[in-house]
Amino acid sequence: MTPTVTADTARRMQDFVAYWGTLKGDEKGESQVFLDRLFQAFGHAGYKEAGAELEYRVAKQGGGKRFADLVWRPRVLIEMKKRGEGLANHYQQAFDYWLRLVPDRPRYAVLCNFDELWVYDFGVQLDEPMDRVRIGELPERYAVLNFLFPQEREPLFGNNRVDVAREAADSVARVLNSVIARGEDRARAQRFLLQCVMAMFAEDFELIPRGFFTELVGDARQGKGSSYDLFGGLFRQMNTPERARGGRFAPIPYFNGGLFRVVDPIELTRDELHLLHRAALEHNWAKIQPQIFGVLFQSSMGKADRHARGAHYTSEADIMRVVLPTVVTPFQTRIDAAGTQKELRGLLDELAAFQVLDPACGSGNFLYVAYRELRRLEARALLRLRDLSAPGTPLPPTRVSIRQMHGLEYDPFGAELAKVTLTLAKELAIREMQGLLGNTGLDFDQPLPLDNLDDRIVQGDALFTPWPRVNAVIGNPPFQSKNKLQREMGPAYVRKLRAAYPDVPGRADYCVYWIRRAHDHLQDGQRAGLVGTNTIRQNDSRVGGLDHVTAHGGTLTDAVGTQVWSGDAAVHVSIVNWVRGPQPGPKHLSWQVGDRQGSPWQSVEVPVINAALSAGTDVTAAQRLTTNARSGACYQGQTHGHKGFLLSGLEVGQMMRDPKARPFLHPYLTADEMIGNQGSTPERWVVDLNGADDLFSAMNAGTAFERLKREVEPEMRAKAEEEREKTGSERGPRQAHYQRWWKHWRGRGELIEKIASLPRYVACGQVTKRPIFEFVSSGIRPNAALIVFPLADDYSFGILQSSAHWEWLKARGSTLTERFRYTSDTVFDSFPWPQSATPEQVRAVAGAAVALRGLRNEVMKRQGWSLRDLYRTLDTPGKNPLRDAQERLDAAVRAAYGMPAGADVLAFLLALNARLAAAEGRGEAIVGPGLPAGLNAADFTAADAVRPLG
Structure with a gap:
């Protein structure tokens, strides 16, 4: 039952206040009994019975431990100080404790000096407490601590300055956007509104007479003067060293020649003045x-x-x-x-x-x-x-x-x-x-x-502007992916960037350039801390940034491997702090598990933070194996490039009547359909004329060609012309593609040829949060959202579906939010396959793989589930047949590798990768992807696969 205001609650609060009056406020001697009585006041038998812990150990940066006075996960951290101690001096200590209390980090933190409670919600507002309550006020104001009741409810705070700040900013932004929308120059409008904001701060700080600017806005609203004249006069006086000798602006002191150096006022409309007046009147800007x-x-x-x-x-x-x-x-x-x-x-x-x-x-x-x-x-x-x-x-x-x-x-x-x-x-x-x-x-x-x-x-532009000599570099460089950089910044800018920073890989994210330049700017003993997209710990972005830092005298001291971004951008980020030079003692690494604000955190103290920002084995040094890369066993699916290539079931039925078109129509499977549809069935078909090398050959496809000519060709032509006009060149990629407009943007001819010779192939989502691999009939064309392995045998499926391969994928792939991206060059090309599996071990893996798929198919058919539905059951604790089947497969795969019981999977695979790379370097052959030589593929190839409907 939710706690309500009752006579019993009021009595307990009054009893607590009476007891409090007997205390001297000794931090060491009385804190624990104070906290116990506080929990009793909120309806518990005591802090211990509630599940809270006293003197809770918290890791200290640089080594050692500190002790938080009380921790009650996931509700509150309470830190006690002696009576009379200024609590403002200790919020940082409370924040540091809060930061490191993972997992199940308490939402609230409370500082108390026996007379006053300062309540923080650091996820909302850091510097200022959400409220301050004197102990004697608790009988009337205990709702500030509602989270202490046995059944928690939201506290009622009186100092949520973040919400107030956002409301105030929203009011000013609405004025600004209104002014711009009616045609005023953006830069002029921004400067003018910023001067208005400074005036609102100034009057509430009493740097100018209190209420002075608000009165000016009110006069303009009432027609007692124009905002152009009134505001212009104020701002010019704020920029004048000599006081006015008389008149309305005589009390206005000199501010400076910075913000008010240019005074170019704007006549505001009645509605705009109304919004500005509300912003000035309703908010105390000195508290924002x-x-x-x-x-x-x-x-x-x-x-x-x-x-x-x-x-x-x-x-x-x-x-x-x-x-x-x-x-x-x-x-x-x-x-x-x-x-x-x-x-x-x-x-x-x-x-x-x-x-x-x-x-x-x-x-x-x-x-x-x-x-x-x-x-x-x-x-x-x-x-x-x-x-x-x-x-x-x-x-x-x-x-x-x-x-x-x-x-x-x-x-x-x-x-x-x-x-x-x-x-x-x-x-x-x-x-x-x-x-x-x-x-x-x-x-x-x-x-x-x-x-x-x-x-x-x-x-x-910081990447082309001299930097001043400083002791520390901090900040949040722009979030811009490598894929969007050229499109949004332009080819000329990208060429300039690559020329200025030739050692940064071309596929690195934009923020990597800041990491690189920051480290090169530091001198010995100086520090940097930057926020970046979480791709900075992966692949080319890691090579260009954090690998450079650690290889050139940098020591990572404190890092967040990945977290949900707290701003509006739908991304995960990493945060890295480092020093140029050595840093003794343990380092602090934390990461968030999940894809939502409020997802749980994990934290460890480690002797070294690696460039992958990973607490596990660092596999960034794994090498590309030539045998894997040349095996032709891993591809991305087709990129059609235009919706005109895709057909609904009704459209296919009509076009199938044309015998010329029929050979070029194929079911087309996406990752979302494979994982999310019952039976993993494709919903659409695709027109595939990728084998037609010239126009005459393409025209032989009858109505299939006519559709593409009608739906695809006009847009391809427009894009080619747009590229020509934008670049001034006749040789752009879209112009080249227009010469074969009936083909997909990436048709993957080599892949299609390989799967055509097989009864089925293995596929997984290119971006996925769960290890789900499936066999797909070779009659189905794979979309670019699928990674395709032209391997038909159950042994190969078992290796790919194993936890060993999944851990390698997570450690070596890139990420998109909390999902992992399968990258063939970093994941597949470096993944070592078992080198000496016996026929019996191969059969064991294949058998476990068949059993796993059989279980999946039986459960999905019975429940009407998709693969996504099925694998979500693994998120729920309890005995699960799917988990058991996966464990049996994993055991068979470990045996095939000869992996000792209890071995660190990544460490084992990394060592194997190193041995195989060395063997290749000596010209020796290694076992690559697929069924080992000498075994009959038919004995290891079952019949199950995703098939089109009908």
């Missing part, structure tokens, strides 16, 4: 974090621009996964270990000189967080210095400056946003430092005039 500009930046970009440049907003929790290990932890460790004033003063000097670069800074969110954390480190060092100094000893002034932050940004508006983000960060930091340091007698920075950051935030 500058990360709002990330939302504003993304919403203000045209969709084409955002997609082409791969721009995506990064959550603060993900930013901290970079800033914490790259900037914070190295300093924090030294500050906490410092035992003398000299050491601390030296660290303060280092903090004041520490320079940070984000070479794809967007709206400046990474730089904002890095600056904020440097200021907090400075406060931590000053407080330690005070503790080590004689009473009354003056402390050195605060010196960390936003001018230590450097950024490069391709989009001009993004660069301007980054400058504003940092200028606001300075004001927020001043206020926070005053709260953290209290009455220390320190002088703090003056907020005005704002720093001019034109020489710190530079607009330009």
Whole structure:
């Protein structure tokens, strides 16, 4: 039953408050009894009975353990401090604990100093607690801690600043998009609205009189002046060093010559003024974090621009996964270990000189967080210095400056946003430092005039712009795949990129260039932390980036192998932090398991993080085996290239009446149909004239040719002409294809010839999340979404369907979200087949394979299931006949390999790959894919296969 407000609940809360009044607030002596009584107040017999644990061990970066006061998975982490302790100084500790508490990471984190509870939801909002509750308020406000009840319900928070920020950003973005939609220049509109946003921050920070800008908007709405005149007058005065001698703008101080250097106001409509007035009136902009500009930046970009440049907003929790290990932890460790004033003063000097670069800074969110954390480190060092100094000893002034932050940004508006983000960060930091340091007698920075950051935030393409010398490089480079780079950036840009970075493989993702350049820019002891698509740990992208890092003096210190991206992009990402030079001690590697926000996490401490960002055996060094590559046993299916090649069942029935067309019509199977349809049957047919080398031959196909001429040829012609106009060349790929427009884009003639000589072939989805292989009748044409193995025997099927092959696929293939992509060059060409399997072992594998398929077919027929339905049952715990059949197959395959019991599969296969590559290098023959020589294929070839209907 869901907890409700009852007299019993109120009584327990009052009893807890009464008990609390008897405590002294001793962190060591009273924390545990305080926590036990808190759990009793929420209806438990105690913390232990609820399933919570005290003094929970948490791995510490660099080695060792720390102890969280209470962990109740997956609900809450509670960290206790002594009475009177400032909780703002400890949120980072709580975040670090939270980050490493995987799997079943608690959703909430609570800091408590016996008088006050600060409640965080780090997945939503990092820097600010979702709410603060004094212990004495619990009888009225316990709903903030609703997650502590035996039956959990959503807490009622009063400080969700992320939602407020998004609402505020949405209001401004709607004004901006409205102005652009009615014809105003985008750059002009962006600058003007950004000046309006700064004015709203300024009035709520009281840098200008409170409510001043809101009154101007109200006057414009009521017709007491035009927004063009009123806003223009304000912005010009904000850019004038001398105060106005009179008039309405006399109270306005000088800001700087940066954001307000160009004042070009826009006359707003009544509806636009209404939206802006609401944004100014309904939100306290002094409480809105500058990360709002990330939302504003993304919403203000045209969709084409955002997609082409791969721009995506990064959550603060993900930013901290970079800033914490790259900037914070190295300093924090030294500050906490410092035992003398000299050491601390030296660290303060280092903090004041520490320079940070984000070479794809967007709206400046990474730089904002890095600056904020440097200021907090400075406060931590000053407080330690005070503790080590004689009473009354003056402390050195605060010196960390936003001018230590450097950024490069391709989009001009993004660069301007980054400058504003940092200028606001300075004001927020001043206020926070005053709260953290209290009455220390320190002088703090003056907020005005704002720093001019034109020489710190530079607009330009970071891959072709000089980088400043810094101590750390952080950021989130553009998400742009290798496949879309040329189409969206243009051939000329790609040629320029390849010429500038010739050592990066051409098939590497765009973000790899940032990894490469960042590492080459670092000097010994300097660090970098970057977010990238999760392909950076695979194949050519890994070779161009992380392999280069580790081969040239880099040590990966902290990494996320893969996680669901927290932004709008439907991708999985990796996060890597490294130092140029050695780094002693264990390294922290984590990864998310699943394809949704909130999927569980795993984490390990390892002595070395490999370039594959994998906790298992690193098989990136596996070599291509010539025998496999030349075997002709692995292909991608056909790419038809135009929907006009595809036929529905009704269309096929009509066209089959034409004897000339009939030989060129074939059932056409996709991966989704093979895995998702009952019986794995194809739904469509394909016209295949790939054997026709000239127009006359193609015309012999009768109505099949006529269909292609009607449906395909006009679009092929248009694409060829478009390419000619765009490139100015007569030799583009689409122009060449137009000379054989009746053929598929990739007809795979060699594959079709091979399967034509077989009764059936093995296929799997090119992209898949589960190990599902199936036999397909050779009368069916395979689509490009299938990987095809022209092998008809059950032994070969058994090897491919085995867990050994699946583990190799996962380790050597690339990924798309949480799904794995089968790549013939990296997976199949390097996969070592058993070298000395006996006939009995071959029969055992084949028999287990036949039994597995027989079970699958029987269950699917009985239940009306597809292969996808069947394999999803493996996600549910419990005895499962399919799992048992797979285990019997795996045991037979291990025996064929001669793999010892309990052996690490990947380690065994990697060692075998190395031996076989060495043997080939000596000119020796090895056993490649397929049934071993000397065995009769007919004895190992059953009849089952996917067949077309009818």
